[in-house]
Amino acid sequence: MPNTNPTVECIANYSDARRPEVIEAIAQAITSVAGVSLLDRHSDLDHNRTVLTFVGPPAEVEEAAFNSIAKAAELINLDEHTGEHPRIGAADVVPFVPISGVSMEACVEIARRLGKRVGDQLNIPVYLYEEAATRPERRNLEDVRRGQYEGLKKEIGFKPERKPDFGPERVGTAGAVVIGARQPLVAYNVYLTSDDVEIAKKIAKAVRHSSGGLRYVKGMGVLVDGRAQVTMNLTNFHGTPLARVVETVRREAQRYGVGIHHSELVGLIPQEALIEAARWYLQLDQFEYAQVLETRIAQVQKAAATGIKPGEAPLYSLFLDALSDSAPTPGGGSASAYSGATGAALVEMVARLTIGRKKYADVEQQMRQTLEQAVRLRAELSAAIEEDAAAFDAVLAAFMLPKDSEAEKAARDKAIEKFTLAAAEVPLKVAGKAVEVMRLAAEVVTHGNLNAISDGATGGAMARAALTGAGYNVRINVSSLKNPQIGAPYMDELRQLESQAAEIEAKIRQTLVERGGMPPV
16 A cells, blocks of 8 residues: 655754764764654854754654754753854754644644653753744744743743743753744845844844744844854745745845845755745746646656556545455455544544634643544554554465475464464554544544534544454454464453443444434434
8 A cells, every 4th residue: 555654854953063973963863763864954153053854754753853852962061052043952942844644733742742751751841832832922932042041040940931841940051942843944044245243133123023024034133154144034935935035135235235145044945935936036927836847757757656647536545446456465454444544533633623612622631632642543553554464464475385394384384373363463453542543532522523523423433443344353363373262362352342342332322412413323
């Protein structure tokens, strides 16, 4: 089946750039996690700051971020740190950005889960910002970081507004860390034809939103490499396009008799932001993205690889096509896991439709917890789709082992029993997770947005189907064991799960009648 590759990006900022060995150690802490790729590193000696950009599956990126925070805390002493850029921590800012197959809400959950772990295990104060913020006044990074490390040392533990979201109310030499979730950001610096930093500060004031400038621009003026620099973050390049920012800086610079010497990107930039800048400067009003050579090539290559032309069929049809062909895998076990993941996704949907609604404010925290669990279960059940297929392939491979001698027969029989038992374990795991999804479905049906109550119930039904299908696979594999007693604990657990599911299913139906006004089934 196709791999949807859920991908999260982390653009972490560390308060060091002048010691390459420190940055290399932090980078290695990141890449030590399998599945995580380091895309970019940018060090600025004047800022004394390094930005490392890495991507991968959500759980792996979360682990890599934790490793890097721990390593930065070990190697960076903020009492000895100087630099142009504001900072409150050794690992200063750690944002997560959804790239593909991952929602913003999932990134918020990653940020909060990581924040708690950093506070508990590393004993470092953690402040949540942007989409992960728990207080409105902490959404903006500059508000959280006001006063920098030195100011935080004096105020934490004394001023209520400095109480961290996680961790102790005191700072060590690693300072604090700001963790959050946000949309893709463009870090963009413009160097002026002047060494007068006051001009850069005036231009920054004119362009940044907080002082009346462009809506999605944050900026300040600094001196870098002997040249005045306007350093900016574009938090929404759709709302405030890059070309508009450049031209505003250019016009403001002209007021002071200077111009733009050159500009630079810190880290990576979405392709769309560059294309939009090119569209503006070239006045390509009728431009379409399909006119980009590389875009068209990618479309053709994807069509050749999948046999499906762009826009011809949705992604889920690829799995259904794989399920329908004559190959033995993916089969019923994978389909059961897929059904369970679908149920979890529906629970997520109802939870998201409930969170943030005034009418359901009293259950918001409960719905957030439900959402977090549903996101986890969907990821685990999605992984089980391929796990089940791999387990059955291993059984088939065991049957293909040679059996010409008694020794070979014994080895073959042992392998068949081993892999058959493993093939029962995967659907049993799916069955357990399916019941967890049913419990969550019951919660959203009972407490969630009334307008989506049937979607929650459908999620429960999909999870119930996952349990039924997984149960068939457990039974068929256990029954094929030469020693059925080995599989007896599996059957006991399955029967317990089915009993629990029957109670949950009855509860969902009753709630539909009582809360949703549905006729009794």
